[in-house]
Amino acid sequence: MAERIIFHIDVNSAFLSWTAAYRVRVLGQALDLRTVPSVIAGDRASRHSIILAKSGPAKKFGIKTAEPLGKAKDKCPGLYVAEPDYDLYTTASRSMMALLREVSPAVEQFSIDEAWVDMTGTKELYGPPVLAAERLKNRIRDELGFTVNIGISSNKLLAKMAGDFEKPDKVHTLFPWELEAKLWPLPVGELFCVGRATTEKLSRMGITTIGQLAQADPNFLQKKLHKPGLVVWQFANGRDAEALTPEAPANKGYGNSYTTPRDVTKRDFACQVLLSLCETVGMRMRRDEQAGACVTVHIRSSQFEQWSRQRQLASATNGTDELYKASCALFDELWDGKTPLRQLGVQVTKLTDGGCRQYSLFDGRDYERLGKLDGAVDAIRDKFGEDAIMRATFLKSPVGSMAGGLARERRTGITKPVAEPEALIVRRGRGDPRPG
Amino acid sequence: MTRTNVPVEMLSCCGADGELRPLRFRFEAPDHLLHTVNITEQVDSRKVEYVGLEAFVYLCRAKMDGAEKLFELKYTVRTHRWVLFREVY
Numbered sequence: 001m002a003e004r005i006i007f008h009i010d011v012n013s014a015f016l017s018w019t020a021a022y023r024v025r026v027l028g029q030a031l032d033l034r035t036v037p038s039v040i041a042g043d044r045a046s047r048h049s050i051i052l053a054k055s056g057p058a059k060k061f062g063i064k065t066a067e068p069l070g071k072a073k074d075k076c077p078g079l080y081v082a083e084p085d086y087d088l089y090t091t092a093s094r095s096m097m098a099l100l101r102e103v104s105p106a107v108e109q110f111s112i113d114e115a116w117v118d119m120t121g122t123k124e125l126y127g128p129p130v131l132a133a134e135r136l137k138n139r140i141r142d143e144l145g146f147t148v149n150i151g152i153s154s155n156k157l158l159a160k161m162a163g164d165f166e167k168p169d170k171v172h173t174l175f176p177w178e179l180e181a182k183l184w185p186l187p188v189g190e191l192f193c194v195g196r197a198t199t200e201k202l203s204r205m206g207i208t209t210i211g212q213l214a215q216a217d218p219n220f221l222q223k224k225l226h227k228p229g230l231v232v233w234q235f236a237n238g239r240d241a242e243a244l245t246p247e248a249p250a251n252k253g254y255g256n257s258y259t260t261p262r263d264v265t266k267r268d269f270a271c272q273v274l275l276s277l278c279e280t281v282g283m284r285m286r287r288d289e290q291a292g293a294c295v296t297v298h299i300r301s302s303q304f305e306q307w308s309r310q311r312q313l314a315s316a317t318n319g320t321d322e323l324y325k326a327s328c329a330l331f332d333e334l335w336d337g338k339t340p341l342r343q344l345g346v347q348v349t350k351l352t353d354g355g356c357r358q359y360s361l362f363d364g365r366d367y368e369r370l371g372k373l374d375g376a377v378d379a380i381r382d383k384f385g386e387d388a389i390m391r392a393t394f395l396k397s398p399v400g401s402m403a404g405g406l407a408r409e410r411r412t413g414i415t416k417p418v419a420e421p422e423a424l425i426v427r428r429g430r431g432d433p434r435p436g
Numbered sequence: 437m438t439r440t441n442v443p444v445e446m447l448s449c450c451g452a453d454g455e456l457r458p459l460r461f462r463f464e465a466p467d468h469l470l471h472t473v474n475i476t477e478q479v480d481s482r483k484v485e486y487v488g489l490e491a492f493v494y495l496c497r498a499k500m501d502g503a504e505k506l507f508e509l510k511y512t513v514r515t516h517r518w519v520l521f522r523e524v525y
Contacts, residue, residue: 021486021487022487022489026486026489026491026512028522029441088487088489091487091489092487093488094488095485095487095488143484144485146487
């Protein structure tokens with residue numbers, strides 16, 4: 001069998017690159033954001049202002065992604081701040097994925113700006129992998145106007161690690177025989193799946209580089225870190241058996257959360273937030289024809305303490321009303337009625353395809369009618385927008401009728417692979433009873 | 437290179453084969469005077485897709501105030517807008 005070749009393509013500071021490319025190549029502005037200390041930061045007015053992306057020069061000032069904008073401005077007084085444009089980012093992402101699919105049929109989108117491409121057996125078509133990667137990288141730069149890093153290896157993990165080496169606009173290889181020279185000297189925190197907490201634990205064991213982790217005793221790691229210990233040990237040794245899956249796996253659960261602009265101190269308001277979240281979660285589940293039997297509510301206080309509680313339902317459901325009742329009951333058990341809350345979340349797991357329902361002898365509710373109502377509301381929202389119909393309780397409420405998830409202007413497939421519009425139409429046309 | 441990205445009013449011809457050809461355009465100069473330009477020759481055209489935004493760029497020759505000029509005009513498909521992207525000379 002031919003040697004497996006996997007490319008990992010990652011846009012260099014994606015949001016910033018896309019905004020910069022748009023301003024320079026489409027609007028014809030002279031200033032290229034990528035060459036000055038600049039950041040993309042959220043809307044200041046709604047108090048969600050964190051750094052979403054930074055330019056290379058901004059990185060030199062020690063500005064980090066996800067830190068508050070105020071802090072970044074302290075580090076670099078002349079910092080140029082640009083607002084995000086999610087519509088543009090979706091377009092840019094789609095165009096890049098379309099270009100990648102031209103190159104190879106096996107493309108797995110990992111996030112809005114990252115993808116793996118299986119290039120196994122394309123040597124006769126595009127030449128040896130490094131040259132092919134150089135060509136692909138330059139093609140993206142010339143045709144789409146932004147730069148990417150390409151990592152090449154024989155599995156997904158190593159390809160991703162290679163893509164992170166030196167930026168921007170570079171091609172790197174990291175084949176298993178290069179591990180010792182290229183990967184092992186790096187600090188352990190650079191490894192995929194090793195976060196801040198694991199880094200700390202590992203450093204207490206005297207493990208600071210990826211090489212040390214690779215040479216550690218796997219049994220010892222498993223004892224200390226449990227199953228993830230073994231996983232990161234395998235990763236450090238460059239082993240990753242995961243296949244490239246061009247289609248996203250099915251959801252294991254549906255959840256949404258909402259960070260309130262002000263502290264929640266009243267039960268009424270909290271329940272309103274929960275209702276709004278249930279609307280979102282329910283609609284997403286109904287769209288995918290799924291129902292869940294386990295509801296989880298989590299709350300986070302203004303001091304960032306977290307609590308959560310879950311409950312099994314008598315029957316799997318995707319009805320807004322049922323989810324809301326269960327969430328409220330869980331919330332009452334969770335909350336002491338005093339602690340100010342900043343975030344609430346609802347999750348539904350234990351999914352089934354929602355085909356049948358276990359009726360209860362003692363429950364007189366007409367679930368079929370409620371289901372029809374939900375279906376009608378969904379159809380209206382699909383056709384006329386989310387605000388076309390809402391519960392009266394949201395009329396004068398600061399919470400939108402459908403809270404959680406991405407802000408409305410961003411809700412076009414940012415964190416998940418972007419569905420092609422044609423695919424949606426086909427799905428609707430086939431066996432979907434909803435009108436519109 | 438002056439007058440970058442000025443929105444213009446455009447008269448163009450859509451051929452039966454889908455080919456788009458700019459013919460005549462009008463734009464507002466910095467002194468707020470309107471200038472009408474007749475395109476004499478389309479030197480080059482190409483499709484660009486920067487950041488995924490489909491657009492067509494036309495390099496056109498025209499006579500303005502007795503002098504020959506070379507303009508780069510751009511039509512963005514999504515917004516249906518024409519702009520005078522730059523004046524080459």
